Amino acid sequence: MGADDALLRTSVARMRVIRLTALLNEIWVILGVALLLLTILEVSLTSYYERADKRERQSAAKAAANSGVYANADLAEEYFKELTDAKHRTWAPYTQTREADYKGKFINVNDGTRRTWDSEAINDDRSTGLKIFFFGGSTLWGLGSRDDFTIPSLVAKMLAENGIGAKVTNYAVIGDVTTQSLIRFVIELRKRNVPDLVVFYSGSVEAFSACYEGEPGVPLGNSNLEKRPPKKEEKARISIRLENFALIRLLTGKTQLAGCSKKLDVLSDGALDVYLGNVRFIEAISRSLSFKTLFYLEPQLSDKTHRTKYEEDQLLKSEKRLPGKNDLYSLMRSKLVKREDQSLEKNVIHDLRTIFSDVASPIYMDGGHYGEDGNERISRKIAADILALYAPVK
Known part of the structure; x- marks a missing residue:
């Protein structure tokens, strides 16, 4: 009996092992099939979302081209197709980014600097020309405008028409906050490339960054930068972020930014402190190196009283994408008016909030950027301020 019991137990154990092995094999097959199906679904969804996002960008570009902002809608559509190819930034030391070179x-864009209209063709006497630098973000770079119709280009043309030959350089970079612009300027000064006049045209990205990042004074997109791992871990490190998976997007929908509506007071104070600190620093350098300065706070769509239907829709979309950003910038500028800063002379900073107030015609091609007519109106103001500083060359 003992031998028979032992044989029976061995047989039962063997059957259990066989069943367990079969079960594990079935589980592995099921997991393999599930993983294969998930992979196929992920690849399919990724392809679908890429096409959908591309169609959305193309639709937005077509809407902007036909918004009434541009006189020639077909030419504008051609421009926006080129903008999609050209609008790329690369890494740069100190400033994190720079514009990628492009020829269209x-x-x-050459050596990170966008081409600007040159007055030398009109005025060959280079000894009488002014050297003017422009720094800012996407609106000054000219997002929505051709090379010869950006704000720096139009200012150069207007000065030439008034007898001043100026060599104007557009150092603007899409997404730049004032601290990045300041660093770019310091790099030029370090090369002993000193201008007669420097123009800083900014403000909106300062507010945008503070709202998006949740803290003032950092570059836009700073929270998305990953810390570089130690060299010994660098090769083996694999970074997988759930939000980058198409399946997560399917389950959760497009990521909606929380915005900054609940922190407007604190963030606007901080953004203004950073901005004024940079202005004071630039003013101090200007006194040392004997160049002149002009500072402009750019307008925003909500400042425009007579908005078109298209502009109204763009304003709503802008607020939905990042709730509170427009209010933060408005509050930042209002506090600037009320704040008494003893270290700055009066009227050093020009707020352009009213420049489009009474304009009924279309100006904005999206929630933050204007077309070439808007550039021309702003350029007339800046050119007039420059002419007030310098007598026309005879």
């Missing part, structure tokens, strides 16, 4: 019909 409407947009040309």
Whole structure:
């Protein structure tokens, strides 16, 4: 009996092992099939969302081209196709980013600097020309405008028409906050490339960054930067972020930014402190190196009283994408008016909030950028301020 019991137990144990092995094999097959199906679904969804996002961008570009902002809608559509190819930034030391070089019909960037209309063709006497630097973000770079119709280009043309030959350089970079612009300027000064006049045209990105990042004074997109791992871990490190998976997007929908509506007072104070600190620093350098300065706070769509239907829709979309950003910038500028800063002379900073107030015609091609008519109106103001500083060359 004992031998028979032992044999029976061995047989039962063997059957259990066989069943368990079969079960594990079935589980592995099921997991493999599930993983294969998930992979196929992920690849399919990724492809679908890429096409959908591309169609959305193309639709937005077509809407902007036909918004009434541009006189020639077909030419504008051609421009926006080129803008999609040209609008790329690369890494740069100190400033984190710079514009990638590009050569096209409407947009040309060389050594990180966008091409600007040159007055030398009109005035060959280079000894009488002014050297003017422009620094700012996407609106000054000219997002929505051809090379010869950006704000720096139009200012150069207007000065030439008034007898001043100026060599104007557009150092603007899409997404730049004032601290990045300041660093770019310092890098030029370090090369002993000193201008007669420097123009800083900014403000909106300062508010945008503070709202998006949840803290003032950092570059836009700073929270998305990953810390570089130690060299010994660098090769083996694999970074997988759930939000980058198409399946997560399917389950949760497009990521909606929380915005900054609940922290407007604190963030606007901080953004203004950073901005004024940079202005004071630039003013101090200007006194040392004997160049002149002009500072402009750019307008925003909500400042425009007579908005078109298209502009109204763009304003609503802008607020939905990042709730509170427009209010933060408005509050930041209002506090600037009330704040008494003893270290700055009166009227050093020019707020352009009213420049489009009474304009009924279309100006904005999206929630933050204007077309070439808007550039021209702003350029007339800046050119007039420059002419007030310098007598026309005879």
